[in-house]
Amino acid sequence: MQQTEQSNKTIILAQNPALKERKLRLRWLLAISSLPLFGIITAFGIAPQTSTQDIAISTIVEEIELPELSTPLVSENLENQNYWQADQVRRDDTLASLMSRLNVQNAEALDFLRRNPEASALASQLRPGRAIQAQVNANGELLKLQYQLSPSATLTIERTDSGYQAKTGEPVLETHSVLKTAEIRSSLFAATDAADIPDSIAIQMAEIFSSDIDFHSDLRKGDRFVVIYEARYDNGNLVNTGQVLAAEFTNQGKTYKAVMYRSPEGKVAYYTPEGKSLHKSFLRSPLEFTRISSGFTMGRFHPVLQKMRAHKGVDLAAPTGTRIKAPADGVVSFVGVKGGYGNVIYLQHASGVSTVYGHLSRFTPGLRSGMKVSQGDIIGFVGMTGMATGPHLHYEFLLNGVHRDPLKVALPAALPIAPQYKADFLAHSSNLSAQLRLLSASAVASLD
Template identity: 90%
Template sequence: MQQTEQSRKEVILTQNPALKERKLRLRWLLVISSLPLFGIITAFGIAPQTSTQNVTISTIVENIELPIASAPLVSENLEHENYWQADQVRRDDTLASLMSRLNVQNSEALTFLRNDPDAKALASQLRPGRSIQAQINANGELLKLQYQLNQSSTLTVERTDTGYQAKTGEPVLEVHNVLKTAEIRSSLFAATDAADIPDSIAIQMAEIFSSDIDFHTDLRKGDRFVVIYEAKYDNGNLVSTGQVLAAEFTNQGKTYKAVMYRTPEGKVAYYTPEGKSLHKSFLRSPLEFTRISSGFTMGRFHPVLQKIRAHKGVDMAAPIGTRIKAPADGIVQFVGVKNGYGNVIYLQHAGGVTTVYGHLSRFAPGLRAGMKVSQGDIIGNVGMTGMATGPHLHYEFLLNGVHRDPLKVALPAAQPLAPQYRADFAAHSANLSAQLQLLSASTLASLD
């Protein structure tokens, strides 16, 4: 049966030569098309210009003689070496953990820090963030320690020939001059905040230029200023800012300059670079910084009386408790309660000038009629006693009994620089003015 079937296939193939030829062609086509593939495989296996001959591999071992060190890597006197390590107190620190982190390992030091009357302040006043420095030797023995108890006091522990000693005193601060520049976008404080300038410096600038610039109403967007001020550092950490040394303020296109000068007697005052005093006999405002809520006018609608009435002073809006300063030397004429003023103070000054302060929340302790006050003395605090709808200071300025606008009246200048100081001031002023000019020029260049 199988032979019969095979015979039938052979007969069919023999009878159909066309089919046999087609299969033969197909086989050759597959062989030819496979040739490029073999070439690709060969190319992947053998890189060009690579010898396919057998390569003999051998191992060579060679002895290399190391050079002799000219000096020992470790000091022979290591026990005499010491170094400083600085750190900050952490929230969960104890005296033991802090000393361990500073690599202090001698028990004598730890015992002293725990038991000495002065040194015990370290363990009892571990405040997160405060800085500490320790000098130790290679054996972990404490040689010296400094800890910042507060901004004005530093604990120092030092090993002597007779043992450890502790003392507390003022830190030795480094004083540096800081140069900053800023541009007014909305307010003075917004500009100083953006330039990372402390508020105390902003207040000083407002006082320095107060006789030429009304910081309540005169500031404009685009006004610029440069300032040089003192900053005190303890081991690189800012402790406090001091006084403005020099400043330049451009307000509405006009530039004002100020240079601080300290006389040998310690008296501080501000002058123009040419030596003209910027101080006035009167401060323009008895408040450090505020805003005017109601100006001087002969016809104002009174919010309490509900009728038109002259307002012979200015109302300075400020929070209750804001300190009020005497704008000039004078004598207390009256202190007490009076009509719509509520708590009020009258000061009599030289030249026929009287100033009035109304709606106070309280008076300075011990203030009484007949007492002398000096310019800048605190005489009371802002409130809203009497006829007042909100906390503010009502401030009046009278010249020979006639009310004048406190914000516009001409203020007399203070005494000029004494002749014996002019040469020293000229050299001092030239140095600071050059720094201001350099900083101002660089600021303008960056804006361009």
């Protein structure tokens, strides 16, 4: 046993020198392979402090032959290059300054613009903000010009083989849907102004929801609405706005929705997304938008008579000349002057209903007794004739000869969407309702 242990020790001792020799070679190999790395580290370490004063600088010039171009960079025939330039009329513009800014330089074109009877409308109707665009060549010769004379008329001037020609016609407009949302802070018009929504759209919304919302007294701070309406553009410039396509109005926590539908016959009406008509047999108010200066009451101190007297109608304050609409189909039973009413109109409607309109400044030309009128027809204009202290409309509503409050009486609904149009309407309504939901959700998220 002792001999065996001695033998193992001898083997181990015999192996140790070989092991030491392998370790030594490995260390040398690692040391040699690390030299480049140490060199890099050293270079990075001394680079910021390296002195560059002793580095020699030399300039080398070498000629490089450029390839020949197969086609010239600039066209030899510059006259064939035409340019469109768009601009807007400025407040201090003259015809000369406007043409100079559009790079129109040929005397022939300028003379035509001044002398031609139709083209001269450009110089006489320069209105700040209106769009104008001109096509000229590299020599400044006018080839074509288009100017927006009005929302419905565009002047076009074009050079032909026989000289310049001018014509006025309706612009080709592009119609797009505009989606807007706003919150009521003080009034409907203040909210639409803040959201850059035209007044015409605000008036339409007031009419659409007039059967459910009294815009004279029901609005509250925090009410909000979303609306989709048509806008028409000429070469990217807004020309006018069209009709409301869909709207959603939240008033005092209750939400009302409206969708426009144009039947194949071209008749336009507003419905709930399910097809229930939003129109009533009677409009709630014969004025587009106003405020109540005196309500319906059986006892009021009369400002002219200076005594208590029943006021069996409502006074709607509005500027002189404001249009008055027939709230429903009917027949004119009286038009003329009558006592304290001044200029007054009586209309007889179906189902025992009659209405009265007093203190008018004037009547619609041609209006006479026995004439039929349709809902929305203009019958007269606000004034202050008779016993009135200021311009307003005195409006009365009678049912079977008994006066009722026009702003509180229940108004019957019109017929729902016709059965033959129901499927088409629902498809149309589904698309607009989806857009309203998306816009409404984004508006609520932004408020949160």
